[in-house]
Amino acid sequence: MEIIGDIKNYDWGKLGSESEVVKLMQSGDETFIVDEAKPYSELWMGDHVSGQSKIKGTGEMLGEFIQRDCDNIIGGQSKLPFLFKVLSIRKALSIQVHPNKTEAELLHAKYPDIYKDANHKPEIAIALTPFLALCGFRPHSEIYNLLKFHTELCELLDVDNIELINTNGTEGLKTCYTKLMKSNDENIRKCINGLMIKFENDDSKLAVVFRQIQKDFPYDVGSLSLFFLNLIELHPGESIFLAAKVPHAYLSGDCIECMSCSDNVVRAGLTPKFKDVENLLGMLIYDGSPAKEKLFQPEILDRNHKFTWIFKPPVKDFAVAKIHVPSIINSYEIINSKFGSIILVVSGEAEMCGTEMESFMLKRGKIIFLPSKVGPVIKLSNINHDFICYQAMYNDF
Ligand SMILES: [Zn+2]
Incomplete structure (x- = not known):
């Protein structure tokens, strides 16, 4: 429906x-x-x-x-x-x-x-x-090099603390990140001002993102997390x-x-x-x-569903299928979870039918809830253009 x-x-x-x-x-x-x-x-x-x-x-x-x-x-x-x-x-x-x-x-x-x-x-x-x-945190050596390279950050965090990342790994990183998150506004402002001058004509990804964040969140301590976290x-x-x-x-x-x-x-x-x-610092994983x-890789569902890729996280609550059926294929079977599922169509068109459901025309932007009673197999036919949809369901794979 x-x-x-x-x-x-x-x-x-x-x-x-x-x-x-x-x-x-x-x-x-x-x-x-x-x-x-x-x-x-x-x-x-x-x-x-x-x-x-x-x-x-x-x-x-x-x-x-x-x-x-x-x-x-x-x-x-x-x-x-x-x-x-x-x-x-x-x-x-x-x-x-x-x-x-x-x-x-x-x-x-x-x-x-x-x-x-x-x-x-x-x-x-x-x-x-x-x-x-x-x-997630960058590899420890990368964080160490970035912090050491920028004197503004050495000043804010203290060189002795930064050295701890080299000698004490996760504990050292925790010390440095704690120091950052507990720094007072004045010191953060000074550090950010120094970096803004330095990054003025720098078109590296880090500098561009740093400037953008400063524009949206001036002097927010979060912008300095860029030196600690992976930019992906x-x-x-x-x-x-x-x-x-x-x-x-x-x-x-x-x-x-x-x-x-x-x-x-x-x-x-x-x-x-x-x-x-406080809760944040105590909760974080400091591995780099x-x-x-x-990057999280999906897997092809099985031989009979070669256009269905499943993103299967290591938790039971959810999995996401990406279904991409090329336009040369006329019909294709998709699955439904025994606990129901939700489909969002992002491209193409197809006719959908299953047990206890009327046939239904799918197109970009349509959102379909599939109750468990429509059964484990749903048929797509009359596929037009490349048909792409995402399907969220319970992770019982
Ligand atoms: Zn989140």
Whole structure:
């Protein structure tokens, strides 16, 4: 059945029809009206209470629909374990980390107003357009060299602390990052001013991103995290998986995102919101690894589904399939999870049919919720152009 996603207009979103969220909505619904001055940051697809999808036609909330017959709709689960999104980013999102399940429960019990969920929030991002992100700590030697190279950072963090990265590895890095996050505003301002002068005519990636972040978040300590975290550029179709405790930030571009159904975020910078420095520093994983190791690879489902690539993270709550059927193929079978799934079409057209469902024309921008009762096999026929869709489901692979 067709559903309508919930649009978020957070300040960091791309404006008007620049936004991938708007482009998809307009393709799926000719009557969609866009406000060019407004940011369209996210499209939520799922039953999370903070942004539920609605059923097209009846307007019923997806969560209510599911609750009426959990057995037949989501295979006896109590709610969807995942939240599926499209993100369209003009301005960096906060540097953040997500707690693991135990930490999430503790934080929620202690600070229910700040941490509204008791669930963990691992997430995966798959680029739809060139996508820039910060992800995990750089290798220790790389951080050491970067910090030593810039006298402004040596001054702020203290050379003795920086040397500890060489001699004490993760503990040394923790000391330096703690020193950074606890530095006073005046020292941070001085350091950033020095770097801004130095980077004025520098067109290295690091300098360009540093200047951009300064423009959006002047003197925010988060911009200095650039020297600690891997700067990753994803090409369309490439992906990163963010496990618990890995620091990250999305900087620009459009992506598909899927996560455990939660909203738990501990923030460290690039945000006007509350920065929980103590919890953050205690929670982070201080291991370093090269940017290229952060890329998360999908696998072909099996011999009978050679156009289906599965992104299978090491958590049960979700997996994402990318289905790309070339236009020369006329029909193709896709799978459905026994707990139901959600499909977002990003390109092409196809007719879809399964048990207990009427045939339905899929095209770019359409969002389909497939209840478990439609069975494990869905048929696509009359495929036009290259057909590409993303499908979020429970990870029982
Ligand atoms: Zn995140």
